[in-house]
Amino acid sequence: MRFAERLASKAIFLAPMAGVTDAAYRMIARSHGADLAYTEMVSVAGVHYRSEKTWELVMPHADESEIAVQLFGSLPDQFEEAAAQVAERVGEKLACIDINMACPVPKVIRKGEGSALLDDPDRAAQIVRAVRRGVGDAVDVTVKIRRGRTAGQELAPAFAQVMEDAGAAAIAVHGRFASQLYRGASDWSCVERVADAVSTPVIGSGDMLDAATVARVLAEGRVSAVMVARGSYGNPWIFEDAKTLLEGWSVGARGAGERFDALEEHIRLLVATGAHLARARSLFGWYMKGMPHASELRACGMACTTLEDYLSLIASARQRLS
Numbered sequence: 001m002r003f004a005e006r007l008a009s010k011a012i013f014l015a016p017m018a019g020v021t022d023a024a025y026r027m028i029a030r031s032h033g034a035d036l037a038y039t040e041m042v043s044v045a046g047v048h049y050r051s052e053k054t055w056e057l058v059m060p061h062a063d064e065s066e067i068a069v070q071l072f073g074s075l076p077d078q079f080e081e082a083a084a085q086v087a088e089r090v091g092e093k094l095a096c097i098d099i100n101m102a103c104p105v106p107k108v109i110r111k112g113e114g115s116a117l118l119d120d121p122d123r124a125a126q127i128v129r130a131v132r133r134g135v136g137d138a139v140d141v142t143v144k145i146r147r148g149r150t151a152g153q154e155l156a157p158a159f160a161q162v163m164e165d166a167g168a169a170a171i172a173v174h175g176r177f178a179s180q181l182y183r184g185a186s187d188w189s190c191v192e193r194v195a196d197a198v199s200t201p202v203i204g205s206g207d208m209l210d211a212a213t214v215a216r217v218l219a220e221g222r223v224s225a226v227m228v229a230r231g232s233y234g235n236p237w238i239f240e241d242a243k244t245l246l247e248g249w250s251v252g253a254r255g256a257g258e259r260f261d262a263l264e265e266h267i268r269l270l271v272a273t274g275a276h277l278a279r280a281r282s283l284f285g286w287y288m289k290g291m292p293h294a295s296e297l298r299a300c301g302m303a304c305t306t307l308e309d310y311l312s313l314i315a316s317a318r319q320r321l322s
């Protein structure tokens with residue numbers, strides 16, 4: 001499905017998150033109503049140097065219908081090569097290639113990657129054109145940007161126009177400056193200014209932490225879609241709940257039983273998709289948040305090493321709370 005069609009009615013996406021949005025996480029989000037789910041950012045240099053670990057981040061699981069693959073790097077040639085290979089290997093399941101121009105991590109910026117590209121719109125435009133050459137006409141190319149590099153210096157609206165001219169099919173905007181990392185509030189008026197500046201669809205990101213906020217932004221804002229990132233931690237229902245609210249219905253909080261079921265399903269999916277079980281540790285903390293004895297359960301979760309350890313801990317926690 002092309003992006004214009006995908007965004008014809010307001011959509012809710014699972015945002016790219018390094019170390020989080022693996023196949024299991026994406027499948028859970030999609031099964032709870034996310035309209036698209038992104039891989040974590042994948043290095044074009046990793047593809048160039050044929051790193052197997054890099055391909056583990058890219059390839060969808062057999063049970064995934066489609067994925068958005070996010071690439072990061074600084075060299076247009078490497079982007080073109082990586083995009084062509086991703087398109088070939090992922091094939092029909094590739095919904096789009098997204099280019100990361102948002103990452104604020106110093107070791108990424110130092111190499112001219114991620115949000116460093118906001119300061120170099122010419123190179124960023126070359127990268128968009130290179131990725132488009134790499135994937136051909138059949139696959140959409142999108143970009144994800146931040147408000148700007150340095151607090152107070154908003155670059156996003158003008159930068160988005162350059163991306164649109166280079167052929168970006170949609171522009172995702174996180175309304176924080178890179179220098180803020182995740183501090184302070186995401187400025188949604190910046191997202192609106194980008195939507196005013198371009199005719200390309202705009203996807204908003206930042207502080208989509210509960211279903212009510214997602215529904216409100218989609219109902220009132222000019223964005224075509226929003227991305228949910230940290231709001232999905234331990235709350236895969238955020239996608240379907242936001243849609244229910246948009247339809248005018250109300251939603252209730254999930255009880256302990258339903259949360260244990262979801263956690264168990266998520267951990268089983270980690271195993272089924274061949275992910276490292278260490279990922280279950282953070283899942284445990286996220287799903288337990290706000291439950292009675294949460295900190296004690298989290299501490300026990302840290303000691304688990306096998307699927308059986310996790311399942312028996314969940315079983316005893318269920319008993320204790322029943």
Ligand SMILES: Cc1cc2nc3c(=O)[nH]c(=O)nc-3n(C[C@H](O)[C@H](O)[C@H](O)COP(=O)(O)O)c2cc1C
Nearest residue numbers: 015016017018040041144174205206207208229230
């Ligand atoms: C753990 C973590 C990893 C992230 N990794 C990426 C990434 O790989 N690529 C990217 O474009 N954004 C990444 N982000 C940013 C999110 O996609 C999103 O834009 C940001 O968290 C703001 O949304 P939120 O306030 O709703 O969490 C990451 C965020 C978090 C919390």
